[in-house]
Amino acid sequence: GAVVSQHPSWVICKSGTSVKIECRSLDFQATTMFWYRQFPKQSLMLMATSNEGSKATYEQGVEKDKFLINHASLTLSTLTVTSAHPEDSSFYICSARKGGTGELFFGEGSRLTVL
Amino acid sequence: GENVEQHPSTLSVQEGDSAVIKCTYSDSASNYFPWYKQELGKRPQLIIDIRSNVGEKKDQRIAVTLNKTAKHFSLHITETQPEDSAVYFCAATDTGGFKTIFGAGTRLFVKA
Numbered sequence: 001g002a003v004v005s006q007h008p009s010w011v012i013c014k015s016g017t018s019v020k021i022e023c024r025s026l027d028f029q030a031t032t033m034f035w036y037r038q039f040p041k042q043s044l045m046l047m048a049t050s051n052e053g054s055k056a057t058y059e060q061g062v063e064k065d066k067f068l069i070n071h072a073s074l075t076l077s078t079l080t081v082t083s084a085h086p087e088d089s090s091f092y093i094c095s096a097r098k099g100g101t102g103e104l105f106f107g108e109g110s111r112l113t114v115l
Numbered sequence: 116g117e118n119v120e121q122h123p124s125t126l127s128v129q130e131g132d133s134a135v136i137k138c139t140y141s142d143s144a145s146n147y148f149p150w151y152k153q154e155l156g157k158r159p160q161l162i163i164d165i166r167s168n169v170g171e172k173k174d175q176r177i178a179v180t181l182n183k184t185a186k187h188f189s190l191h192i193t194e195t196q197p198e199d200s201a202v203y204f205c206a207a208t209d210t211g212g213f214k215t216i217f218g219a220g221t222r223l224f225v226k227a
Contacts, residue, residue, distance in 0.1 A: 034215070043204065044159070044217045060116075093158065095215075102147040102166075102208055104215055106158040 002028050002098035006107030013084055014115055020080045021110045023050075023094030029074035030096035034104070035067075038091040050077040050094075084114040117142040119207050121218030129226050134192045136221045138205035141186065147208040148181060148188050149215070154201045162203075163190070195225045 003026040013019050023033055031052045036044040048069055049057040056069035066088075068080040081088050093109040118141040128134050140148075146167035151159035165172045165179045165188065172179050176195075181188040192199055205218040 032213075036217075041220075041222075043219045046214060046216060049214065102149060102164060102215075103161050104149070104151075104159075106160075108158055 002096075002105040004094065004096055004105045004107045006094055006110055008110055009108055010111040010113075012113045012115065015085055016083055018080055018082045019084055019112060020078055021092055021094075021112075023077045023079070023096075023107050025075045025096050025098075025105075028096075028098045030077075030098070031074060033071060033077040033094055033096045035069065035077075035079050036093045036095065038093060038109070040091075044093065047079075047092075052077075081112065084112070086114045088112065089114045117145055117207050117209060117214070117216040119205060119216050119218040121205050121221060123221060124219060125222045125224070127224040127226065128195050130195060130197060132195055134190075134195050134199070134223055134225075136190045136203055136205065136223075137187065138189070138207075138218050139185075139187050140207040140216075142207065142209060143183075143186065145207040145209055148179070149206050149208070150177075150179060150190050151204045151206065151217075152201045153204065153220075159204060192223075195223075197225050197227050199223060200225045 005024045007022045033050040035047045047062045050069045050071040052071045058064045071077040094107045095104040121138045149164035152162045153159040176193045178191045202220045208215045
């Protein structure tokens with residue numbers, strides 16, 4: 001298998017502040033990572049594809065200025081929720097593929113609560 | 116883009132019975148179809164997958180079938196056990212192995 005680690009696992013912040021979530025591939029290099037958002041009892045919605053050394057690719061309807069993604073190294077991608085509002089409260093989960101296999105390995109997820 | 120539909124949204128079975136979850140996809144270029152199991156508060160874990168050059172794959176009590184023509188694929192769990200209770204997601208990945216799009220999920224309850 002492969003290990004993807006995400007931090008923090010949960011965060012509470014005030015409305016208007018920014019929150020950064022880190023996603024690390026611990027035992028492999030990932031040129032591409034994927035950020036998903038999951039509302040309670042709902043599916044995993046792809047937000048964006050994080051590309052090492054270049055700009056992220058955002059899915060339709062996802063504000064790139066709201067959800068800043070940086071993939072500065074082969075093992076680290078970060079998602080920053082800027083000027084967070086209560087409607088941004090959700091479970092954010094990252095994933096990556098190891099090598100040429102199709103399997104996605106997921107991080108533990110980060111539960112964001114915006115007050 | 117790819118769209119994956121999954122049914123049913125909830126499935127309740129008696130321990131020992133079989134469970135079947137069905138998905139359809141829209142993009143004929145998709146060629147990899149994984150199934151993930153997510154327990155409450157945990158990360159999704161791959162349980163089985165199938166590629167477009169295969170019609171069926173089995174791993175102990177779990178099997179997946181794929182009908183490329185109809186763009187249907189299904190998950191079959193036999194001899195269900197209480198620990199099979201979880202949310203199951205089907206997914207489709209495009210030809211480049213790039214984006215993986217998930218179905219809405221099926222909440223499976225196995226009653227002892």
